Amino acid sequence: MRVIYLLVLFILASCSVNKIVKHHGVNALEIKNKKLIINETNKNQIIKILGPPSTKSFFDEDIFIYIERKTTSTKLRKLGKKEILTNNVLLAKFNDRGILVNKEFFNKNDLNKLKISDRITEDELGKSSFLDSALNSMREKINDPLGKKRGSLNK
Secondary structure, X not given: OHHHXXXXXXXXHHOOOOOOEEEEEOOXXXXXXXXXXXXXXXXXXXXXXXXXXXXXXXXXXXXEEEEXXXXXXXXXXXXXXXXXXXXXXXEEEEOOOOEEEEEEEEOHHHHHHOOOOOOOOOOOOOOOXXXXXXXXXXXXHHHOXXXXXXXXXXX
């Protein structure tokens, strides 16, 4: 009987009352953002303060993107779904000399207000031109000169 009490006591003692918070990205991004001064701070100083960027812009190498996200599990009545505590994004834009010229900070509420365009981009790649179809035909003939894969060879 004592073994059962010790086992239950051990299990209850190992349970944590505090929430487990999973942190991804730069820690305390909002506070570190205030240390960045426009037209004074350069890329090296920002890397020293914030670390390497989470990502860089695909279209412009002079934009660093820093991300901070904290999540936790909800209570048992919500079946332990993930709850977002903080979701911060910092966009830092540099000039050609590496000096910070603009910074934009977005928190969880700002990101919820962003509008996403409903416009649809037309797919020009699906439309094949005469040259494209001719090259595809040549490629098929090179890959299968006897036509066995296409089934055009009569036996």
